Amino acid sequence: MPQMSIKDKLKNLSTHPGVYQMLDGKGQVIYVGKAKNLKKRVLTYFSKEHADGKTRALVANIKDFEVIVTDTETQALLLENELIKQYKPRYNILLKDAKSYPYIYITNDKHPRVSFYRGQKNENYQFFGPYPSAHVVRDSLALLKKIFKVRQCTNSVYRSRSRPCLEYQIGLCTAPCVGKVSDENYAQDVAMMSLFLSGKGKETLDQVSNKMQHASKNMDFELAAHYRDQLIGLRTIQEQHSSQSMGNMDVASIAEKEGVHAVEVLFVRSGKQIGQECLFPKHAKGKSSQEVLSAFLPLYYLGKDIPKQLLLSEKLIDKKLIASALKTKIIDAPQKDKRHFLKIASLTAEENLKQHLISKFTKRTQLMQLQKILNLKTLPNVMECFDISHTMGEATTASCVVFEKGLPKVRKYRQFNIKDITPGDDYAAMNQA
Structure with a gap:
């Protein structure tokens, strides 16, 4: 679209909250953003030089834009999240698709x-x-x-x-x-x-104990033994997971090194840490930790059940907006009883990021060695490996495994049933595959 058309659209742009979509020459969405004031926000892309290389690359590829006006900034945030998940724009911070929680x-x-x-x-x-x-x-x-x-x-x-x-x-x-x-x-x-x-662990223990004593008094020793075993098991669990009762919350901490960000999320239920997950947002290079975490939270939580409290390692500019959209309480200055969870998340994020970077460096080194051995002009970033198997020449099957940048891509694995070849002819089977 001619640049003049963009200028004309900017002049008449609404000052209401909303979402804007940047389009390339093919009409594909390459970036989605939200704004409290659409006109003021979209103007910033075309009215000044940008120090950030990624933003300069985005602006260079913008050939048109579209906007959707909303009543509130919270509605804009929710809509932005939906559009990012729908279009997966190349210049937005993205998360790997995930299943719903079990x-x-x-x-x-x-x-x-x-x-x-x-x-x-x-x-x-x-x-x-x-x-x-x-x-x-x-x-x-x-x-x-x-x-x-x-x-x-x-x-x-x-x-x-x-x-x-x-x-x-x-x-x-x-x-x-x-x-x-x-x-x-x-x-x-x-x-x-x-x-x-x-x-309600304590209430459970009390009830089991009362039932055990009642069964014992009634001479029902088999039932009493059943309740005794329950009581022992429950007490063992409590000893292994002893913690102050502080309800349900998630703890999110972010670490950054060499342009790569890692977000560690701890899951705390009834005061007990029951698990964690580490994610590495895409397209986050050059962004501050606050920006990445602000983009991460809606993408990760919207559409899922969210605990009543969300403990963060960063003070976010749009904290109130995100808390309103997620319908949860965001805490960025925790009290002493919760602070140790944040420390655990921060240390774990740093360790996972370190291991991630080491893994990437190791994989690249291996690919460079393979390139040298095979005398290739470029790194073998995409590899498809085939194998043939059969049972005494019968039931011949070909399998294909795929590696991208040294990592397995299981969703691209394939298996083929081979037919109409001479039994045991691996070359014909490979040719057919």
Whole structure:
């Protein structure tokens, strides 16, 4: 689009809050931004020289722009987040696509089931979490199985049982499917597990202790032993995860070196750290830590369940705006009881960044050596490796693995069924693949 057309559009641009989209010569969105005042913000791209090389490159590629006006700056932030995820513009700070957080859920069946869950919630079920990763959920489920012995099998398996399964034989389930436990006792186990997952550890211990004593007084020693084992397991967990009760919060700390940023997020639930995740935002070179963290938070949290408190290592300029959009309390000057979580996050971010940079340097060194050995003109940044396998000439299969910049790209792996060749002819199989 001619530059004069851009100038004409700038003259008549709205001063309301909104979102602007920068377009290249092909009409593709190359940058999305939000503004409290659209006219004032968009003008800055064309009215001065920019010291930042990335911004200069962006401006050089802008051939047109579009705007969307909103009522408030918060609405603009939400819309900006959606458009960035939709278009993945090359000049925006981006995050790797991630699945939704996993949960533990309890069904509302006659004999409720506890299991792993990810996706849209069923209003009739109880959900606990979110947890930082699938393996944390599976570890928790394995622990719950030992303590509460509530079934984790699918409903189809549960309905088809005529005798107890192996889980019952090794003491990991009370086999409600075949009536090995009364409905009342099973319901009590489910209720205790629900209480424990809700973060009410002390209340759970007290109730289990009372039930154990009551069963002992009634001479039901088998049931008393069951509650005793539960009590021992719960106390062990509390000893391993002892911490002051401070509710649910996430802790985000950012580290920067050589133009690369690492954001470490700790997940704290009921005062206990249950996991962490480290991310390396793309297109963040030349940006300050505050800018990167401001861009990171909406991309990471919008559309997910957010804890009531968010502890940050940086003081953000748009702190109030982000807190309003995420509907959470942002803390950047924590009290002493929470400060150690921030220190853990900061140290971990620095370590993960160091390892990330070392890994990148090592991979590049390996690629340079491979380039030299194979006498290549450029670095082998993209490699596709094929292999043929068969069983005595039958069921021939070709596999392809892909490496980009020295790292495996599993989503690009492929497997091919080879047909119509002489059995055992690897060269023909390779040719077909």
